Amino acid sequence: MKKFLRIYGITFAGSLLFSLAFSAFFETNQVGMAGMTGLGQVINVFLPQISVGVIVFVLNVPIFLVGWKLLGFHLLASSLFSMFVTSAAMDAFTRLGNFSAMDPMLASLCGGALMGLGLGMVFSQGATTGGTDIIGRLLKLKFPWLPLGKLVLVPDLAALVLVAVAFGRLEAALYGAVAMFVSSQVTDTVLYGLDSSKVAYIISDKWQEITRTLMDRQGRGVTILQGEGGYTGDEKRVLLVAFKQREIVDIKRQVHELDQGAFLIVCDARDVLGEGFGKYRQDEI
Numbered sequence: 001m002k003k004f005l006r007i008y009g010i011t012f013a014g015s016l017l018f019s020l021a022f023s024a025f026f027e028t029n030q031v032g033m034a035g036m037t038g039l040g041q042v043i044n045v046f047l048p049q050i051s052v053g054v055i056v057f058v059l060n061v062p063i064f065l066v067g068w069k070l071l072g073f074h075l076l077a078s079s080l081f082s083m084f085v086t087s088a089a090m091d092a093f094t095r096l097g098n099f100s101a102m103d104p105m106l107a108s109l110c111g112g113a114l115m116g117l118g119l120g121m122v123f124s125q126g127a128t129t130g131g132t133d134i135i136g137r138l139l140k141l142k143f144p145w146l147p148l149g150k151l152v153l154v155p156d157l158a159a160l161v162l163v164a165v166a167f168g169r170l171e172a173a174l175y176g177a178v179a180m181f182v183s184s185q186v187t188d189t190v191l192y193g194l195d196s197s198k199v200a201y202i203i204s205d206k207w208q209e210i211t212r213t214l215m216d217r218q219g220r221g222v223t224i225l226q227g228e229g230g231y232t233g234d235e236k237r238v239l240l241v242a243f244k245q246r247e248i249v250d251i252k253r254q255v256h257e258l259d260q261g262a263f264l265i266v267c268d269a270r271d272v273l274g275e276g277f278g279k280y281r282q283d284e285i
Helices: 002-027 035-046 052-071 073-096 104-124 132-142 148-167 170-193 207-217 245-258
Strands: 197-203 223-228 235-244 263-269
Touching: 002 035, 002 073, 002 104, 002 170, 035 052, 035 148, 052 073, 052 132, 104 170, 132 148, 148 170, 197 207, 197 245, 207 235, 207 245, 235 245, 245 263
Parallel strands: none
Antiparallel strands: 197 235, 197 263, 223 235
């Protein structure tokens, strides 16, 4: 029950942030949105009596049916919940909120950041807000090495073109493109940026002492690789160790204390799986 409440609580909060971004920044300032919400804006121009929230809900139905077959029941249930909250909150914020217009560029930046935060929260719980988010998840099955925030950009571009035509203003689509870029960056930061892991390669003649120190003091496993000096041809040991960002200062200090001439390379690492790090999930995004 705790897990269930956590998943749907975070999904609910993320959906509200997404809707608030639309009403406070995009709709108020005539900034075009991408995806199904953008298509909802386009249709609303020609059918103003139908709210954007209702239009988005109707457009999402066939996409959800496809997503259900390819991505499973959990995605359908949590995404239907997110889509319902998002559509209802859009209309509620629009009717009840008294949002003031602002500089379109500022609205694009702030709205894109808030929308990306909301989407990242929803995506992190295995759900989507529907529309091109589901298309992005489907593309993720085909291109699993690409970040989800970038994949969502692909179907969103077509919607922005239609927004420019419907609004009769190229600026609406260009501001929307800025917001879309900011949103994708924030989304990927929420999804992947918190996994601040590092991997270090250490070459030293005192590799045995360094290995014992890292294992005993840091509690990190060390893999010993066989190496050879390119110039001297001498046999070398290369230590490979993965660790968290907060440990980098201690590791560098300990290596330096044992061997001031040690060669140390520290690289960023993403999706580190195994003991002390993450676990594999089949539905991972």
